[in-house]
Amino acid sequence: MANKPLYKSIPDPNLERKRTVSFSFNYDEVIVSDRLKKFAKGKTYFIHTYGCQANYRDEENMAGLLELAGYNKASEINNADLIILNTCAVRENAEDKVFGQIGNLKIIKKQRPETIIALCGCMVQQKHIIDFVIDKFKHVDLIFGTHNISSLLSLLDEVIAKHVRLVDVKSLPEDIKENLPSKRISNFKAFVNISYGCDKFCTYCIVPYTRGKERSRKMEDILEECRALKDANYQEVTLLGQNVNAYGKDFNDGTSFAHLLDEVAKLGIPRVRFLTSHPWDFSSEMIDVIAKHDNIMKYIHLPVQSGSDEVLKAMNRRYTSSSYKALVDLIRKKIPDVAISTDIIVGFPNETYEQFLETIDMVNYVKYDSAFTFIYSPRKNTPAALIKDNVTAKEKSERFKELVKALEVSVGKSSEDMIGKTFTVLVEGPSEKDPSILSGYTEKYKLVHFKGDDSLIGKIVKVKIKESHVYSLLGELVND
Ligand code: SAH
Ligand code: SF4
Numbered sequence: 001m002a003n004k005p006l007y008k009s010i011p012d013p014n015l016e017r018k019r020t021v022s023f024s025f026n027y028d029e030v031i032v033s034d035r036l037k038k039f040a041k042g043k044t045y046f047i048h049t050y051g052c053q054a055n056y057r058d059e060e061n062m063a064g065l066l067e068l069a070g071y072n073k074a075s076e077i078n079n080a081d082l083i084i085l086n087t088c089a090v091r092e093n094a095e096d097k098v099f100g101q102i103g104n105l106k107i108i109k110k111q112r113p114e115t116i117i118a119l120c121g122c123m124v125q126q127k128h129i130i131d132f133v134i135d136k137f138k139h140v141d142l143i144f145g146t147h148n149i150s151s152l153l154s155l156l157d158e159v160i161a162k163h164v165r166l167v168d169v170k171s172l173p174e175d176i177k178e179n180l181p182s183k184r185i186s187n188f189k190a191f192v193n194i195s196y197g198c199d200k201f202c203t204y205c206i207v208p209y210t211r212g213k214e215r216s217r218k219m220e221d222i223l224e225e226c227r228a229l230k231d232a233n234y235q236e237v238t239l240l241g242q243n244v245n246a247y248g249k250d251f252n253d254g255t256s257f258a259h260l261l262d263e264v265a266k267l268g269i270p271r272v273r274f275l276t277s278h279p280w281d282f283s284s285e286m287i288d289v290i291a292k293h294d295n296i297m298k299y300i301h302l303p304v305q306s307g308s309d310e311v312l313k314a315m316n317r318r319y320t321s322s323s324y325k326a327l328v329d330l331i332r333k334k335i336p337d338v339a340i341s342t343d344i345i346v347g348f349p350n351e352t353y354e355q356f357l358e359t360i361d362m363v364n365y366v367k368y369d370s371a372f373t374f375i376y377s378p379r380k381n382t383p384a385a386l387i388k389d390n391v392t393a394k395e396k397s398e399r400f401k402e403l404v405k406a407l408e409v410s411v412g413k414s415s416e417d418m419i420g421k422t423f424t425v426l427v428e429g430p431s432e433k434d435p436s437i438l439s440g441y442t443e444k445y446k447l448v449h450f451k452g453d454d455s456l457i458g459k460i461v462k463v464k465i466k467e468s469h470v471y472s473l474l475g476e477l478v479n480d
């Protein structure tokens, strides 16, 4: 491809902040040009996805589109004719991984110049990243954003026809597209988007800019997708949104997540999950629905971020440590056997050691069953990135270690309590570390390894727990 870039659109954070635009729903068919069909024949694609489940679902739509055009999935990145890096911008280390991989692709492009290399996802929703890539990585042919994935085929067609490096990253979301083809990564567990974007604007977070205004899908479209998954014998469905609790609020007609969850559970899919719940608008009606249905997993991911009221305020989290604790108490009262996990950020700008200790207090209070921990990473154009920070990198890393140690107590205990008991496990596949062993998750999302035959993959089996390794467990298959 020639080196001169053609800019169709580039992102602007001032526009991305806007929440005034309204959306409609689009059910049009996807059109594939004859030129692209001819070009794609016999060619392969490889999508490397980073980041969260929203990106994985986007990968499935991109794969669906590419296969509609005639591409086949490549067995590995090195022999693909089209390589797409589907990127994440949530922390600096997520971006560093992508830069490393773009660098590696230079060799492929040198050996096979006809390979098309594309970048998409949250990272390229930032103008400074686009400028850097265009300048430093001349082997990247196409950059498109999170809002125009549905245009992938027409963008590819343009790259092929015009021999240009093409940039088309929109600042604002387009209409919700319900027509997109999809090639699911798994044939037994699925993610179903219920809403896109986020309006919470936590001060550290890039997601509201990269994913845009919160928009809900229509309930009947979500239920239809879930029904099809049930008919195809899927064992687990996870309802996805940056904040699922806010589902339906944009319709202003009383539609709520509690109602949606109730309707999805009634379809009878063996396992129903949802991700992520913001502690701020977690209604008691939602708790009742979770308690009512056996097939809604009694596992709630409830990111706390910090245990200090001052830090929570600076993060714009909209709850206090005591209101969070009250919510946890209410959930535990109504669902006594519930498992709770969380996300925690240490080293937010100017966090004092005392404030950090309040986070440790929170960890000791809630006794989390599992947790994801992060060191604060400044994100360009977010409000927190403008705060002058007096906490050193060394202090942050020491606090991080202290936090991990505190969490190990409750996570370790919740895992040890499982020893000797039998749990149902949805078998995902061979273990990453030892391919002779199978891995899967319990209802409460504990990772279990055990010996078993590959024919069990995709099935729900019973496993008796023998050993705890804190964040994972070792067990034995139980034959009824
Ligand atoms: N919508 C979800 C997921 C957001 S990203 C939610 O609100 O929970 C997942 C986690 O990444 C967040 O919960 C937060 O703990 C972490 N995170 C987000 N931005 C970050 C940043 N700038 N630095 C460090 N961690 C961050
Ligand atoms: Fe980011 Fe906060 Fe939205 Fe989660 S709720 S995506 S942390 S802004």
Ligand code: F3S
Pocket (backbone or CB within 6 Å): 050, 051, 052, 053, 054, 055, 087, 088, 089, 090, 121, 122, 123, 206, 207, 210, 211
């Ligand atoms: Fe990353 Fe975007 Fe998800 S920033 S965490 S891929 S929404």
